[in-house]
Amino acid sequence: MKRFWVVTAIFVVVSAALDIALRHYAHAEFWWHTVPAFDLVYGFLGCGVIVVFSKWLGHKFLMRSEDYHERER
Amino acid sequence: MISPSVVLFVTAAAVALLRGAAQKIVLVVGCLAALASWALLDVNSQWNVHIGEYTLVLLRVDPLSLVFGLIFTLVTFVGIIYALHNNRGLDHASTLVYAGASVGVIFAGDWMSLFVFWELMAVSSLFVIWQGRTERAARAGYRYILVHIFGGSLLFAGILMHLAGGGGYEVTALTESDTGELAFWLILLGIAVNAAIPPLHAWLTDSYPEASVTGSVFLSAFTTKTAVYVLIRVFPGTEVLVYVGVTMALYGVVLAVIENDIRRLLAYHIISQVGYMVAGVGLGTPLSLNGAAAHAYSHILYKSLLFMGTGAVLYATGLRKLTELGGIANRMKLVVLLYMVGAFSISGFPLFNGFISKSMIVSAAVALDRPGVELLLNIAGIGTFLHTGLKLPYFTFFGPDKGIEVRPLPANMLVAMGVGALLCTVYGMVPSLLYGLLPYGAEYHPYTLDHVVAATELLIGTGLAFWLLRDKLGGDPTISLDTDWFYRRPLVAMTEWVIDGVRALGEGVSALRATMVEAVWKFTQQPTSALNVGQVPPAEDDDPYRFRRPIGVTVFWVVVYFVLVAFVTLWML
Numbered sequence: 001m002k003r004f005w006v007v008t009a010i011f012v013v014v015s016a017a018l019d020i021a022l023r024h025y026a027h028a029e030f031w032w033h034t035v036p037a038f039d040l041v042y043g044f045l046g047c048g049v050i051v052v053f054s055k056w057l058g059h060k061f062l063m064r065s066e067d068y069h070e071r072e073r
Numbered sequence: 074m075i076s077p078s079v080v081l082f083v084t085a086a087a088v089a090l091l092r093g094a095a096q097k098i099v100l101v102v103g104c105l106a107a108l109a110s111w112a113l114l115d116v117n118s119q120w121n122v123h124i125g126e127y128t129l130v131l132l133r134v135d136p137l138s139l140v141f142g143l144i145f146t147l148v149t150f151v152g153i154i155y156a157l158h159n160n161r162g163l164d165h166a167s168t169l170v171y172a173g174a175s176v177g178v179i180f181a182g183d184w185m186s187l188f189v190f191w192e193l194m195a196v197s198s199l200f201v202i203w204q205g206r207t208e209r210a211a212r213a214g215y216r217y218i219l220v221h222i223f224g225g226s227l228l229f230a231g232i233l234m235h236l237a238g239g240g241g242y243e244v245t246a247l248t249e250s251d252t253g254e255l256a257f258w259l260i261l262l263g264i265a266v267n268a269a270i271p272p273l274h275a276w277l278t279d280s281y282p283e284a285s286v287t288g289s290v291f292l293s294a295f296t297t298k299t300a301v302y303v304l305i306r307v308f309p310g311t312e313v314l315v316y317v318g319v320t321m322a323l324y325g326v327v328l329a330v331i332e333n334d335i336r337r338l339l340a341y342h343i344i345s346q347v348g349y350m351v352a353g354v355g356l357g358t359p360l361s362l363n364g365a366a367a368h369a370y371s372h373i374l375y376k377s378l379l380f381m382g383t384g385a386v387l388y389a390t391g392l393r394k395l396t397e398l399g400g401i402a403n404r405m406k407l408v409v410l411l412y413m414v415g416a417f418s419i420s421g422f423p424l425f426n427g428f429i430s431k432s433m434i435v436s437a438a439v440a441l442d443r444p445g446v447e448l449l450l451n452i453a454g455i456g457t458f459l460h461t462g463l464k465l466p467y468f469t470f471f472g473p474d475k476g477i478e479v480r481p482l483p484a485n486m487l488v489a490m491g492v493g494a495l496l497c498t499v500y501g502m503v504p505s506l507l508y509g510l511l512p513y514g515a516e517y518h519p520y521t522l523d524h525v526v527a528a529t530e531l532l533i534g535t536g537l538a539f540w541l542l543r544d545k546l547g548g549d550p551t552i553s554l555d556t557d558w559f560y561r562r563p564l565v566a567m568t569e570w571v572i573d574g575v576r577a578l579g580e581g582v583s584a585l586r587a588t589m590v591e592a593v594w595k596f597t598q599q600p601t602s603a604l605n606v607g608q609v610p611p612a613e614d615d616d617p618y619r620f621r622r623p624i625g626v627t628v629f630w631v632v633v634y635f636v637l638v639a640f641v642t643l644w645m646l
Contacts, residue, residue, distance in 0.1 A: 004540070011533050019526050029439045030447070039451075039527045043534025046455040051542050054330030063331055063551040069561055 016040060074115055076132045076180055077107040077146050078190075081173030089166035097157055100165055104150040107176075111146050114139065119182060128242055130182025136512035137366065141179045141302045143510065144370045145172065147496075148294045148377050155381050155489035156287035167200035168291050175295040179302055183242045184232045187303070191228065191267075194296065195221040201292060204285040213280040216557065220266065220276040228263025231256045247307055261308060268300035268351060269344050270317055271324050275557035277343060278328075282336035282393070286384035289336060293343060293380045294373045301350045301369050310357025318352025319449045321345065326456030328555065333394050333548035335383045335465055339376070342419065342461055345453055346372050352450065353434040356441055359515035364433030367507055371426040371500065375418035378493035379461060382412030385486055386469060389479045395465070395548030400474035407487060409470050414494035416466060418501065420458035421528055425501040428528060429508075429519045436517065436524075455535045463539045464546050 016037040032038045084103025088096050116139065120132035149172040156165065174197055177190035195218065202214040234256035236242065251257040262273075269277040281292050308314060325345025332338040346368070353365030385408045387393050390401065402409050418425040421432065431454065438446035500507050504519055539546070 008533075008537060008540075012537070015526065015530050015533060019530065029442065030444045033523075037530060039530035040534045042448075042451065043455050043531040044538045045534075046452045047459055047535045047538035048542065050326060050452065050456045050459065051330060051538075051545060054327045055545065057327065058331030058549075058553060062328075062553040062555075063549060064554060066550060066552055068552055068554075 012040065074113060074118065074120070074132075075110045076120075076176070077110045077114075077142060078173040078176035078180065080107040080110045081146075081149065081169050081176060085166040085169035085173065088169065089162045091162060092160075096160075096162055096165070100153050100157065103169070104146070104153050107146045108150060111139075111142050114142070121182075127185065128183060129186050130243065131186055132180050133182030134180065136510070137302070137306065138179050140366055140370060140510045140512065141298070142176055144373050145176050145179060145295065145298075148373050149291070151489050151492050151496075152287070152290045152294070152377060154492065155290055155384075155486050157485040157489075158483040159287055161204075163200075164204050164285075164288070167197055167204070168288065171197040171201050171291060171295060175299050178299045182244060184236065184244055185242070187244055188225075188229055188232055191299075192225050194299065195225060198292060198296060201288040202280050202284045204288040205283050206285070207283065210280075210283040210285075213283040216560070217276045217280040219560075220273075224263050224266025224273070226263075227259050227266070231259030231261075231263055234259065244303075244306060246309055252311075261311070264300050264303050264307070265317075267296050268304060268347055269297050270321055270351065271344070272556040274321075274324075274344050275555045278337055278340040278555060279557050281340045281343075282334050286388050289384060290377050290380045293339070293376045297343060297347050298369045298373060301347060301354070301365060304351065304354045305362055305365055309354060309362055311355055314351050314355030315443075315446060316355075318348045318350070318355055319446055319453075321348030321351060322450055322453035323456075324348070326453050326460070328553060329456065329460045330546075331549070331551075331553050333396055333550060333552070335386065335393055335395060335398070335469060336380065338395075338460060338465055339379050339383060342457060343372075343376060345457060346376070346419065348453065349431060349434050349450060352446060353437065356434070356437050356443075356446075358437050358441065359513035360440065360517060361434055361437030363508075363511040363513045363515050363517070364430060364437055366511055366513075367430035367433055368427075370507060370510075371418065371430040371497075374493060374496050374500070375415045375425075375427055378415035378490060378497060379412065379419065381486065381490045381493060382408055382415060383465075383469075385412075385482055385490070388486070389482055390477050392477065394550070395468040396550045398469045398475075398477065399472040400470075401477055401479055402470035404479040405470065408482070408490070409466065411487075411490040411494045412466060412470075413462075414497055416458075416462040418497040420462040420532065421454055422532065423501075423520070423525045423528055424498070426497045426507070427501075429501060429504040432519050432524055432528070433517050451531060455531060458532055458535050459539055463536065464543075467543065468547055 019040075020036045028034050032042075080103065084099060084107070087099045087103065091099055114132075114134045116134055116136070118132075118134050119130055122129040122131060149169070152168070153165070156168065159165065171194060174190045174193035178187055178194060181187040181190055199214050199218045199221075202217055203210055234254070235247075238254065238256060240256070247257050247260070266273045266276075277297070281289050284292055304314065322345050325341040325343070325348065329338050329341040329345070332341060350365040350368050350372070353361040353368065383393075386398065386401075386405070389405065389408075390398065392398050414425070418427040421427045435447055435450050438450065508517065
């Protein structure tokens with residue numbers, strides 16, 4: 001568990017550092033292409049939003065018991 | 074020059090009749106021959122058959138059909154190796170007819186032959202679904218074919234209207250000026266059914282998980298990708314497809330979050346991945362169209378690998394639900410490794426083949442100054458890694474050991490997965506192998522520092538969030554409603570209501586008729602009895618002839634009638 005956090009922390013720091021140090025923003029088309037480590041944050045938040053939204057949608061509207069379609073035959 | 078689809082049809086006929094070692098040899102040789110016949114095709118050549126005024130173009134070889142033709146024959150070969158332990162000749166035959174029909178659609182140059190192969194694909198894939206040989210597979214198959222007959226009818230109506238409206242017999246791009254025509258939209262809708270564009274997608278997630286372990290590998294490859302091919306061919310730059318594609322990409326991701334069945338989860342990600350391709354078609358630039366073709370190529374490779382991996386789990390354990398699986402990684406090390414190659418590919422890890430094609434479509438959106446498309450497709454990418462790369466393997470292979478029994482896999486399954494994984498990696502590392510085949514001549518370099526850093530960051534961020542949320546992400550032992558609900562519940566109820574109503578109406582009419590007969594039968598026996606009720610003979614002797622006049626009286630009146638007729642006729646002459 002501790003090792004996981006260490007590895008993750010190293011990844012985050014290294015990629016953010018690489019990002020800031022090496023990335024040249026010649027291709028930058030939109031403003032977020034020039035924000036350092038934007039994709040890191042976007043991935044993190046995007047993942048959270050997908051999980052929370054889908055689970056909410058599922059529990060509220062879509063999920064049924066496994067025999068739902070067989071039951072009323 | 075022979076069409077690869079002809080080679081596949083001949084192989085199908087042969088394996089249906091053969092048994093034992095001969096069957097296996099013919100299977101492998103036939104698939105290799107199909108690949109060889111692809112290699113021998115002359116670029117920009119046609120094979121036309123004239124029937125009356127109409128021209129059938131049974132083989133049109135151009136760069137676009139070549140790239141799809143190659144991947145279809147290639148995945149047929151890989152899938153057949155995966156299925157080689159199956160001894161049922163008819164299973165292999167239906168699979169090969171399905172593959173041959175799909176290749177037939179790719180090389181069909183005119184609308185009619187395209188439609189015929191299209192329908193053959195629908196029928197043969199039904200038998201591939203029925204290879205599952207369960208009650209559930211049978212029912213899902215019936216729903217599947219009904220939806221595809223509906224889609225095929227839309228397509229056929231569209232084609233007929235297109236031809237009647239003076240359109241050419243050759244399958245070419247319909248332009249902006251055609252959007253006012255009904256034919257344009259009918260053809261688009263017919264294709265949309267096969268492309269699994271929501272809300273017309275539910276046949277896919279309904280039926281693919283019910284197919285056999287080996288059958289679902291082929292299903293994941295052909296039907297949706299032939300639809301993508303036709304979209305590239307006929308509808309490049311159709312703006313609505315951008316919105317539809319992005320919606321699809323997200324739709325599949327959202328439904329995958331709450332899915333418990335591992336193969337249905339992958340099926341939702343077919344929809345999501347096809348969304349990228351549809352969006353690429355809609356963007357309509359050479360780069361985005363190349364991206365759509367390339368992503369179809371990559372997708373077929375990694376998705377068949379993923380279905381082979383989950384199929385291996387199902388074969389070895391008999392289980393297919395996240396809530397039932399877990400803790401088998403130590404007993405299926407090779408499967409875990411090969412599955413993860415597919416998972417890294419679909420997630421777009423640099424050095425794997427998803428990265429080199431998915432990024433083309435996203436870059437095309439950026440180049441067209443469409444920030445929304447870029448951001449939303451990246452969200453779909455996050456969701457893809459979350460499910461196929463993290464959640465599915467985590468809950469299937471890892472976690473606490475539940476003492477699940479794992480039976481050994483046939484060697485051919487592992488070999489096929491190995492070949493699939495090798496192809497995913499080779500194309501990822503040497504993109505020029507794929508780019509050299511692409512039809513629209515747009516230059517693209519995936520391995521720039523920008524792309525690699527951005528893709529890696531996105532994946533790390535996703536992985537981090539997964540780890541924090543992993544307790545929330547386990548499967549629930551439920552199923553999810555989807556648009557198939559509409560034809561499994563209200564439509565069934567409505568049909569039953571109509572049938573019951575018609576039956577009740579029929580019974581009512583029948584009862585009414587009986588009452589009426591009861592009321593009037595006496596008068597048909599003796600019409601005058603109504604006039605002199607008092608003279609009706611008593612019924613105690615129960616004689617059915619009691620109302621009848623004696624035969625002599627009847628004959629007398631008949632003679633009088635004929636004499637009258639004779640006089641009138643003679644007088645009129």
